[in-house]
Amino acid sequence: MKKTKRNIYLSNIEVNEAKKLFFNEINKSIKDKKEETVSVYDSLNRISAKPIFAEISSPYFNASAMDGIAVISNKTYGADERNPKRLKINEEYIYIDTGDPIKEPFDAVIMIEDVALVDDETVEIIKAASPWQHVRPMGEDIVAGEMIIPAYHKVTPVDIGAMLCGGILDIDVIKKPRVGIIPTGTEIIEPEDNIEVGKIIDSNSVMFEAMVKTYGGIPKRYKPIPDDYELIKEKILQAVKENDIVVVNAGSSAGREDYTSKIIKEIGNLIVHGVAVKPGKPAILGNVEGKPIVGIPGYPVSAYIVFETFVKELIYKYQGIKQEKKQFIKGTLSKRLMSSLKHLEYVRMKLGKVSGKLVATPLNRGAGVTMSLVKADGITKIPKNVEGIEVGETIEIELLKDMESIENTIVSIGSHDLIMDILANMIHERYHEINLSSAHVGSLGGVMALKRGEAHISPIHLLDEKTGIYNIEHLKKYLKNKNISLIKGVKRLQGLMVKKNNPKKISSINDLEREDVVFVNRQKGSGTRILLDFKLKELNIDNSKVKGYDREMTTHMTVASAVLSGTADVGLGIQSSAKAMGLDFIPIGEEEYDFAIISEFLEDEKIKRFIEILKSKEFSVMLESLGGYKIEEPGRIINI
Amino acid sequence: MKKTKRNIYLSNIEVNEAKKLFFNEINKSIKDKKEETVSVYDSLNRISAKPIFAEISSPYFNASAMDGIAVISNKTYGADERNPKRLKINEEYIYIDTGDPIKEPFDAVIMIEDVALVDDETVEIIKAASPWQHVRPMGEDIVAGEMIIPAYHKVTPVDIGAMLCGGILDIDVIKKPRVGIIPTGTEIIEPEDNIEVGKIIDSNSVMFEAMVKTYGGIPKRYKPIPDDYELIKEKILQAVKENDIVVVNAGSSAGREDYTSKIIKEIGNLIVHGVAVKPGKPAILGNVEGKPIVGIPGYPVSAYIVFETFVKELIYKYQGIKQEKKQFIKGTLSKRLMSSLKHLEYVRMKLGKVSGKLVATPLNRGAGVTMSLVKADGITKIPKNVEGIEVGETIEIELLKDMESIENTIVSIGSHDLIMDILANMIHERYHEINLSSAHVGSLGGVMALKRGEAHISPIHLLDEKTGIYNIEHLKKYLKNKNISLIKGVKRLQGLMVKKNNPKKISSINDLEREDVVFVNRQKGSGTRILLDFKLKELNIDNSKVKGYDREMTTHMTVASAVLSGTADVGLGIQSSAKAMGLDFIPIGEEEYDFAIISEFLEDEKIKRFIEILKSKEFSVMLESLGGYKIEEPGRIINI
Missing domain, CATH: 3.40.980.10 (MoaB/Mog-like domain)
Incomplete structure (x- = not known):
């Protein structure tokens, strides 16, 4: 064998x-070196293969630097306030505009403001002109033979202007x-x-x-x-x-x-x-x-x-050019990172600045997850022979986005809902400089992130079993030493998502016990998982009886996707996700999806804009079209 | 009137x-908002006009994450080292490669390394498979309905990949x-x-x-x-x-x-x-x-x-996008800047880092001088109502080039020669990361810049009238408290530059006294001016007799240009400049054009490369083609 x-x-x-x-x-x-010749017109951002020397001077001639008259300097000597001098047109002066060439016998310019008109052919001056005064000499800008740019230089718009002034029409560039x-x-x-x-x-x-x-x-x-x-x-x-x-x-x-x-x-x-x-x-x-x-x-x-x-x-x-220097920044790791000893690992990171601290949260490390690149603000390298990095350690991160946009990002960590995408887009569409980044770690994970100072807001939906009140009780319990507020969000329908036309005829939580029904679960700490466990307890269902109870997804959409693709028959989630995936939906109950926040952040301009969006007409119109949501007073603030 | x-x-x-x-x-x-639809293929760097939501999930199906066999998980239960389980091909397992779809009835993958072959139709396993192990679930990367990018987002290569994975072929962008x-x-x-x-x-x-x-x-x-x-x-x-x-x-x-x-x-x-x-x-x-x-x-x-x-x-x-944030840096002003009270003035600056200090030197402030933009490393704004800024003051400069390239620049301040352009190109062509920037303030100006710690090297040609020795005596006199060296450069011919065919029949310095001869001078402190004054004194010529003595140019080329354009009949300068401008040349004498340097900079890698270039074959070949130069031991270092 x-x-x-x-x-x-x-x-x-x-x-x-x-x-x-x-x-x-x-x-x-x-x-x-492989070279080609291109027109200077087409040379923007190309790399010069040779130094470029001006072929002609610019200006190409001695030019007047002022509007006025051109004169012969030695014929103006002696003129002063008491002895003004009169000059005859064409012989002793001619009118000249800025940029006009100075031709022999003239060798100086007097500004028009300093010239008094006597008659059509005569002017009077009260100050002598020194030779070449107010004349822009040939070659003042570029002298023929002067180097404009060296080899291996990336051509800029200004270089293009200078080359044309210097009589260069074609340039050899690196292919x-x-x-x-x-x-x-x-x-x-x-x-x-x-x-x-x-x-x-x-x-x-x-x-x-x-x-x-x-x-x-x-x-x-x-x-x-x-x-x-x-x-x-x-x-x-x-x-x-x-x-x-x-x-x-x-x-x-x-x-x-x-x-x-x-x-x-x-x-x-x-x-x-x-x-x-x-x-x-x-x-x-x-x-x-x-x-x-x-x-x-x-x-x-x-x-x-x-x-x-x-x-x-x-x-x-x-x-033949060097790569732009990479920008590195130091940040605090918000989630433990384990790595193999055998290789260098590149981990994509989401960054956020919360109370002046740069928080780095690893994104999905799967090699197939393109979205981890789309969302990444930076990349951290875990060297070979390093086993892992602990929470709270300072790590170095290569920036993929500019620091300004990271500083203008509202960091949201908590429960997942489709409206987080919608809100991220709405705020960025209205205020281009503001971004909203969402990490989905479940409601309790979000509350812990607030506690550690790693998030500005945390979307949560946590039911207090005793009082039936959403969110407030949990915040009081977990964040008792913090000054916390709750920004009211939306009410949303939770329910069972099943395949179109419900082939397994699932009608309630009780069906999860059935031998022929495969469930797909959410991760521990998520509000939806807490809701499920609450319902199972209420119905006295042992979770070991639920097939697929151990298979955990981190968003409503991945649960819906599992049902759609047939790896599960049913999952618990929100109506909008079922609708987005074309699944049938059996409502279980309504819950409150709100935003917990450290109260001091309510003064942050970004958060004010966020609340403004929650209160906006566009937002309520959008919820309407998604289905499964109700709003009462979105954006209302409750101090806890 | x-x-x-x-x-x-x-x-x-x-x-x-x-x-x-x-x-x-x-x-x-x-x-x-003006929008247009473009193919995702052509969307690089375009600005999205709307949020982009995935239309399909990626992966589009449940796929094997490993090479191995697909199995039905509940048929593997009970397998262990002591009780291996045998599986029949097609019924209980099929071979599968990474990326292949998992189809019913199979729901898990066992890695090929964990499979033992019994015969062509039978394999043996020693570990049970849990449901969906080694399966990459549909939507793991992108779930249909998920937002890939928001509106007003500049499309990157990674975004393009993600959009295509999400089934998006066209995208609405801002026109x-x-x-x-x-x-x-x-x-x-x-x-x-x-x-x-x-x-x-x-x-x-x-x-x-x-x-x-x-x-x-x-x-x-x-x-x-x-x-x-x-x-x-x-x-x-x-x-x-x-x-x-x-x-x-x-x-x-x-x-x-x-x-x-x-x-x-x-x-x-x-x-x-x-x-x-x-x-x-x-x-x-x-x-x-x-x-x-x-x-x-x-x-x-x-x-x-x-x-x-x-x-x-x-x-x-x-x-609908914001401008990239401007980069500002603080530097020390090396030259007094006067400004009018009436307006904000933009002054182009050359920057250099010398002994850790960022030195900012204003470039030509003329509105017509394109080259001041080509050469600028930064721009300083002098606010309205500010009369000027003094030497040594700290100013804020907007960077136009990246700091790395400024830090890799050899700052040369001193006398002008065509070879400075040649050297700048040669060093950049051989070592792309190194730049050489030259400011032309004359030999004495260069020595003063060394003294103030504003330059790495200073090209000079200063004749000691008593000894006839070039450069060394002046350095001893002006920089006695500094540890100074001299890097030998070139010998070059100075002489009178006159129009082609010498129409005024000028043959020596004596002709500068002639009534019909107009001279054009170099600025005070330049080696060439010192040479002229020395010659005039030798010949007992009163400089007030020299017409044009007061008209000063700062480079050999601008002097040559003045002669070529007819604003002067003659100027003193180097043969290579006369040759470059097609002027006739009457030799006056040979001089030594060397590089003064603070000795500690000899250890700088940039300077080592510079000396290497001076000693190179290419440099001597280039001098040959310019004409008017001799070399003996270029790059030789003399401690002073």
């Missing part, structure tokens, strides 16, 4: 070591590197194709296209190639011919990148296969016919990180 | 006041504002036209085009319009129809902008004419048919500042 084997021999070398091996081998072909992008995988379809089960939309290579443009290259995206050794080899050979850099994106299968590595071995040199970085481990670095080739794993986050780590540097090196 | 009058009634209102008046009137037309650019002036020619005396190349409007692109608009540049009221009016009306914002650039005549203001008065509303800012005072702000129109003065620096102040803000407001 033998184990099945797959021949995936990945190395685990460190990023810097991999870079050294890779760039040592391909530096030569990158460094050969933009062409980057060929080959998506592979039999399951990969174009974004415009119809999606079906088993298919994956090729979004990575379109993201790569945009990244190549951002970094100054010219992308060429090929159509997805199915998993066929010969077809992929053929396409790589074509791409190597047509481009300076080639990127091969594997599909989602772990064995997939084997094709790329084997092909590179056959037709070129496989330099590295496997880098000690997470996500991104199966990265491939090679050289085919002197051109760098990078094999990139299929999961979107891995794809992004491998592209950023290797391809971005290639594109910059090719252009 | 009456004074001539021109009807230029300029107001002098402050920038913020002008903005308030202007934006109050045109805000309405800017704020009406890019169209900016019509009308150059006016009878003397204005297109850059590709032949330049002649009296003509001015239209570089401003091409610079504006590049600025519009940089800020996110679409420029439309019209051909230059001659100074004709009706023609300009017609073009403005056309441009208002075809664009969202219109910019009219006046030629260089001070009266020119009157056309624009009068036309705006006739066909729209003239809001402001004249702003208390220098350069840029004659700015015009108006409104024609609800479209903002900005009249911009002709001098390039004025043009740049007025565009930056008003048009940039218009383009950003139109897109």
